[in-house]
Amino acid sequence: MFPETRHFSAGVVHPNVPNAQNISVLNLLDMTSGLDPTGPMGDAPYNNDDANAQKMIQDTHYNEQNFGKWDYQDLDYILLSHILEKVNGQSHETLFNDIYVYPLKLKHTDFVWADQQKLKEVDFLFNGQNVDMNAIHGLLGAGSVAMSNDDLYKTSLDLLNGKLLSEQNKDIIYAPGNNALHYRGGLYTKNNHYESNGNGYGYCNFLRISKDGKNVVVLQSVDSSHYGDLSNSANKIYTDLFSKTRIKHLYA
Incomplete structure (x- = not known):
């Protein structure tokens, strides 16, 4: 589906998205849309995804100076989730x-608004924080899913090894983005591997994975106050385990 839909504009969600006719799916994947939120991502109280989209669009500002420049905004991926809903006529959850979840037989993956028992099975609990479920629903597509380490790895591996994406689609989605940080589709492209990072609800997670998916480091923590240190630790662990220089030294 992606090759045919990659030229859709943000107007697929609603024509009132500022500059909708010029913002492509690739702009949203690259975080180069020039769109900025000026209010909450969703409606409160939460009613449905469509109402959330309308409220978000109403509060969206277009910054012409940022169009084509990388600017990380959850808004871009929330728009992508609503585009998928509109194009397919199904909810993002479905x-x-x-x-x-079903094809990969994921056992420890669920949406953050699942009941406490399911979240416990995913090893995801809110650690005593007061969490606004309206805000979490508003982050649909950008921060709404919890996964265990093994499910995160399995999903990432199958996105890279051809089981979920064709080579053509993988090359489109995970090509180095049109931005200085080489970001697209949730991944930062490095010389020999990809990186991704997440932070929210007191949790943080870091994925470092080789381009063939065979080498990986997944680090998740319930203490996001040390986000920078943990990110550096993930980088060091990956380098120590998988860098060519390190491997050559071990077998010398």
């Missing part, structure tokens, strides 16, 4: 489960 699409996610049908594409990932």
